[in-house]
Every structure is written in structure tokens, then in C-alpha cells.
Amino acid sequence: MQKNRISMAVIRRLPKYHRYLKELLEKDVKRISSKELSEIIGFTASQIRQDLNNFGGFGQQGYGYNVEELFYEIGKILGLNRTYNTVIIGAGNLGQALANYVSFEKFGFALKGLFDINPKMIGLKIRDIEIYDMDELEEFIIKNNIEIAYICTNRESAQVTAERMMDCNIKAIWNFAPVDIKVREGVVVENVHLIENLFTLSYFLNNNEE
Amino acid sequence: MQKNRISMAVIRRLPKYHRYLKELLEKDVKRISSKELSEIIGFTASQIRQDLNNFGGFGQQGYGYNVEELFYEIGKILGLNRTYNTVIIGAGNLGQALANYVSFEKFGFALKGLFDINPKMIGLKIRDIEIYDMDELEEFIIKNNIEIAYICTNRESAQVTAERMMDCNIKAIWNFAPVDIKVREGVVVENVHLIENLFTLSYFLNNNEE
Numbered sequence: 001m002q003k004n005r006i007s008m009a010v011i012r013r014l015p016k017y018h019r020y021l022k023e024l025l026e027k028d029v030k031r032i033s034s035k036e037l038s039e040i041i042g043f044t045a046s047q048i049r050q051d052l053n054n055f056g057g058f059g060q061q062g063y064g065y066n067v068e069e070l071f072y073e074i075g076k077i078l079g080l081n082r083t084y085n086t087v088i089i090g091a092g093n094l095g096q097a098l099a100n101y102v103s104f105e106k107f108g109f110a111l112k113g114l115f116d117i118n119p120k121m122i123g124l125k126i127r128d129i130e131i132y133d134m135d136e137l138e139e140f141i142i143k144n145n146i147e148i149a150y151i152c153t154n155r156e157s158a159q160v161t162a163e164r165m166m167d168c169n170i171k172a173i174w175n176f177a178p179v180d181i182k183v184r185e186g187v188v189v190e191n192v193h194l195i196e197n198l199f200t201l202s203y204f205l206n207n208n209e210e
Numbered sequence: 211m212q213k214n215r216i217s218m219a220v221i222r223r224l225p226k227y228h229r230y231l232k233e234l235l236e237k238d239v240k241r242i243s244s245k246e247l248s249e250i251i252g253f254t255a256s257q258i259r260q261d262l263n264n265f266g267g268f269g270q271q272g273y274g275y276n277v278e279e280l281f282y283e284i285g286k287i288l289g290l291n292r293t294y295n296t297v298i299i300g301a302g303n304l305g306q307a308l309a310n311y312v313s314f315e316k317f318g319f320a321l322k323g324l325f326d327i328n329p330k331m332i333g334l335k336i337r338d339i340e341i342y343d344m345d346e347l348e349e350f351i352i353k354n355n356i357e358i359a360y361i362c363t364n365r366e367s368a369q370v371t372a373e374r375m376m377d378c379n380i381k382a383i384w385n386f387a388p389v390d391i392k393v394r395e396g397v398v399v400e401n402v403h404l405i406e407n408l409f410t411l412s413y414f415l416n417n418n419e420e
Contacts, residue, residue, distance in 0.1 A: 011410060015403070015406030015409040078410075079412035079416040084415075093307040094307045101303075101304075101405075148411065148415070174407070174408060178313070188411060193229065194311070195313055196228075199224070200224075200225060201358065201382050202288055202319075203288045205289060
């Protein structure tokens with residue numbers, strides 16, 4: 001495996017392979033050729049072979065890919081062969097929505113707590129998971145070995161909250177606040193800006209002749 | 211303007227320019243050089259000049275960009291100089307969270323109604339916007355000139371719902387269901403798969419030496 005030579009573009013396609021392979025597994029499909037996979041996933045067969053070759057290549061000439069094996073291997077590459085303790089910062093609408101996404105749990109992302117500054121929210125539970133006071137954040141992160149935090153605060157609080165968690169050695173931040181969080185070396189971040197996706201949609205809506 | 215030659219990559223960067231320019235405007239910054247913009251946005255100055263040249267180029271040698279003008283022009287390119295009537299299909303946790311995103315409204319995406327199949331939800335309101343029965347979907351879309359639908363249903367209902375709305379000439383679908391919606395010619399779609407973003411994060415968490 002030549003980890004360091006895998007491009008960002010390939011990495012970003014892996015979750016999509018994972019999703020389609022899961023669907024195939026659910027339909028009890030045992031094996032699939034790159035051509036058949038191409039038809040359902042929308043990448044070209046040659047792109048698929050090239051992508052999967054990055055990881056040693058799981059296909060066999062004349063047989064295609066073993067669906068279960070490929071699903072498992074891609075999951076392993078994505079780090080889905082273990083569990084992660086997570087917290088949500090900001091128990092507003094989006095924080096609550098994310099707390100209710102049980103599919104995150106199914107893939108090993110175990111939500112341990114939510115945090116908020118609103119006294120009315122503190123002590124309430126979502127799916128048996130408690131909302132804690134922000135004052136307890138540092139202690140909770142260290143004690144519960146939290147690796148990933150989903151930030152659902154407003155723009156002003158996002159970076160400050162991230163700093164507090166990085167002081168406690170959090171490893172990954174999934175940020176939904178409308179700001180790009182800056183992280184320290186050794187910490188990874190994904191900034192999700194939903195509204196930017198909506199703007200792209202409105203661009204295409206107005207330029208659909210292309 | 212040579213619309214047809216603008217690459218997807220450029221289009222997908224425009225919302226980010228728009229967000230940073232908005233912040234500059236809020237800080238009352240009047241003009242900015244590509245170098246300064248580069249420092250805050252993280253793209254290279256040459257990339258910024260190249261990107262913005264696609265749209266005729268708004269900068270002036272030795273002056274830089276007029277922040278307000280550039281913000282306005284990029285907004286116009288993204289289609290933000292008009293309003294869109296929208297609906298949300300599926301008033302569960304995510305649907306409700308999106309309904310509460312007032313920033314969508316501020317940029318012209320006017321939510322006219324939510325739809326659900328759960329009888330307990332129907333008639334309830336979120337921010338004064340009513341949740342309607344799915345049986346009323348077609349009539350509502352036509353009557354209210356709905357252009358964009360946010361799909362927040364489960365996987366099974368997503369495509370079927372999209373078909374019903376395409377029969378009523380909906381123009382754009384913003385899909386959050388864990389499936390890639392297939393659209394007809396003339397309809398645009400953005401499929402948002404939050405969990406795939408989380409998988410990318412866990413990949414980077416495990417491969418952070420790169």
C-alpha cells in the first residue's frame with residue numbers, strides 16, 4: 001500500500017464506493033465487474049479500476065470484485081474498522097438533527113454527549129445522550145477519550161471552542177459553523193458549508209444550458 | 211462573459227469567495243488586493259486572479275478589487291440577485307433543522323412549506339411555515355411556483371418524491387437522503403451525503419502524517 005501517493009480526489013470518492021457497495025451487499029450481490037459498478041455509480045470503469053488499484057487492487061481478471069471484501073477493505077481504509085467517541089457542540093436545531101442521525105452510530109461514531117450554553121437545554125437528553133454545560137467540556141473530552149467533535153455553534157463561538165478542544169488533544173473537527181476553522185498540526189478538520197452548496201445549486205439552476 | 215467555459219472547480223469556489231467578501235463587507239473593508247484576499251481565503255493570489263478573470267475580471271491594476279462590487283457580482287453569478295420559492299420534503303430532524311436556517315431566507319431562498327406523511331406533524335408550523343400532507347404536494351408546487359425542493363426523506367422515498375415534483379416542473383433538487391437522485395434533462399440536483407464527509411474525516415484522522 002502506497003498511502004502517501006493517494007490523491008485527495010480518490011479519497012473523496014471512497015465514501016461513495018462504500019455506499020454503493022453497501023447497497024449491493026443488502027441486495028445480496030456477491031461479485032461485480034468494474035463495468036457493472038460503473039453503470040450504477042456513474043464513474044467510468046477505467047476510473048474505478050484506477051481508483052481501486054491505489055489500494056492494491058481487489059479485483060480479479062474475469063471475475064470482477066468480491067463485493068463483501070471490497071466493502072470491508074474500503075471501510076478499513078476509511079477507518080471504519082474501529083469506533084470513535086464523539087461530541088456535538090451546540091445543541092440547537094442542527095446539533096439535535098446530527099444527534100439523531102443513528103447511521104453515524106452504526107458506522108462506529110459513538111456520540112457521548114452534547115454541549116450547550118443555554119441553561120434550559122442542559123440536562124435534557126437526545127436518544128439518552130445528555131446535553132452538558134460548556135463549562136464541563138474539557139473534563140468530559142479528556143475523561144471520555146473524545147476524538148471527534150461536531151461543531152454546530154454560531155460563527156463567533158466556533159474557533160474559540162475548537163481551541164479549547166485542541167488544548168485537550170481532540171483529533172478531528174467536523175465544523176458546521178459558517179466559518180473555516182483553523183486547526184493545529186496533527187488535528188484534521190472538515191468544514192461543511194451547507195449554504196455554499198445551495199448557492200452552487202442556484203448557479204446551476206440559472207446556467208442549466210451547459 | 212464566456213459562461214460555457216467556466217469549469218466546475220471555479221464554480222464550486224465562488225460561494226467561498228462570496229462568504230469571505232461578505233465578512234470583509236461587514237468589517238467595512240472597501241477594497242482588497244488578490245494577495246490580501248489570498249491570505250484570508252487560502253487560495254493563491256494567482257488562482258484568485260484567474261478565477262475572477264473568468265467573469266470578466268473585476269480587479270484594477272494597483273487598486274485591487276472593490277469588495278462591495280465583487281461581492282455583488284459574484285452573488286449575481288450565483289443567482290442570488292433574485293428569490294426562489296422552496297419546499298422541504300420530510301419534516302423530521304434534518305428537515306426541521308433546515309427550516310430553521312434563517313440565513314437561507316436572507317439570501318433569497320424563501321421557504322413556503324414543509325411536507326410530511328406523518329399525520330401528527332401535519333398542520334404544525336416551523337417559523338410560521340406550515341407542514342402539509344404529502345397528498346397536497348403537486349397542487350402546492352404548481353400554485354406557489356416552487357423552484358427548489360430540499361429532500362429530507364428516507365432513502366426509499368427520495369426518488370419517488372423527486373419524480374412527483376419533476377412532473378410539476380420543479381427546477382432544482384437539493385437532496386439529503388442517502389441516495390443519488392436521478393434527474394431529468396433541465397432539472398439540476400445536488401446530492402449532499404453528510405456521512406461521506408464524516409468518513410473522509412475519519413480517513414484523514416487515521417492518515418494524518420500525509
